[in-house]
Amino acid sequence: MRRALRLAVIAGLVAGLGWWLLPRPDLYSHVGYSTAWMDRHGKLLRLDLAPDDRYRLKVPLGRIAPAMRQATLLYEDKDFYDHGGVDVLALLRAAWQTYVLRERRIGGSTLTMQVARLRYGHDHTLLGKLQQILRAIQIERHYSKDEILDAYFNLAPYGRNIEGVQAASLIYFDKPASELTLPEAMALSVVPQNPV
Numbered sequence: 001m002r003r004a005l006r007l008a009v010i011a012g013l014v015a016g017l018g019w020w021l022l023p024r025p026d027l028y029s030h031v032g033y034s035t036a037w038m039d040r041h042g043k044l045l046r047l048d049l050a051p052d053d054r055y056r057l058k059v060p061l062g063r064i065a066p067a068m069r070q071a072t073l074l075y076e077d078k079d080f081y082d083h084g085g086v087d088v089l090a091l092l093r094a095a096w097q098t099y100v101l102r103e104r105r106i107g108g109s110t111l112t113m114q115v116a117r118l119r120y121g122h123d124h125t126l127l128g129k130l131q132q133i134l135r136a137i138q139i140e141r142h143y144s145k146d147e148i149l150d151a152y153f154n155l156a157p158y159g160r161n162i163e164g165v166q167a168a169s170l171i172y173f174d175k176p177a178s179e180l181t182l183p184e185a186m187a188l189s190v191v192p193q194n195p196v
Contacts, residue, residue: 024142025135027119027151032193033058034167044170049161059166061150065180069149070190077111080149084142085112086133111152112136114192118155130173153177 032051039045050056061069071078079087085187094108109117109132114137116135138143139148158168169177173184180188 005060021030023138025119025138027115027139027147028154029142030060031155032056034106034142036170037167042176054161054163055171056133056154056163057166057168057170058154058164059177061146061153064153064165064177065185067182068153068177068180068188070151071182071185073111075186076114076192081145084109085110085136107182110136112139112148115148115151115155118157119151158188158191 013076017150032054034042034050034055034057036047036057036168037046037048046055047055075086079090085166087108091108097103113132113136116122116139117134118133122132122135126164145149152164155163156165157163158172160170162171168188168191169175169180172188173180
């Protein structure tokens with residue numbers, strides 16, 4: 001009994017030390033951005049490609065319409081502000097439905113896990129999912145929820161070679177992300193799940 005308790009304490013200390021020593025990942029390293037050319041009324045004239053042939057514009061979270069933030073959280077991760085980067089119950093539910101019941105595949109990834117996948121490119125295997133989970137924990141360790149949401153909105157795919165909500169909003173609706181209406185936000189919020 002004492003030995004088991006001692007091993008549990010040591011395991012807890014090692015896990016705590018590992019958590020504390022996790023290095024801070026850079027969410028935007030090697031990410032290039034497009035240049036937007038606007039007229040004097042703020043209308044898009046031209047959008048140049050980023051160096052990786054993507055349309056991508058960086059926009060701070062505060063300049064994204066509240067309707068877009070709400071629609072995305074509702075559709076993608078309604079418990080975003082309540083978990084530590086990984087929603088274990090959602091992952092178990094997705095695994096059960098996909099592998100046991102063999103029904104339509106549902107997602108169990110949180111927004112933080114999606115940022116990890118977008119940023120570090122994990123594949124859809126079990127090993128890839130485990131790497132994604134570890135990266136999500138690492139991201140949660142060093143960034144606030146708003147910083148993670150900011151990264152999601154700036155990296156998420158919105159169809160073809162369009163990444164980030166600002167580029168998507170300008171291309172699809174000819175307006176900045178700060179001016180998206182609720183119907184427009186709802187339409188855009190579902191695109192990252194199937195951007196093709």
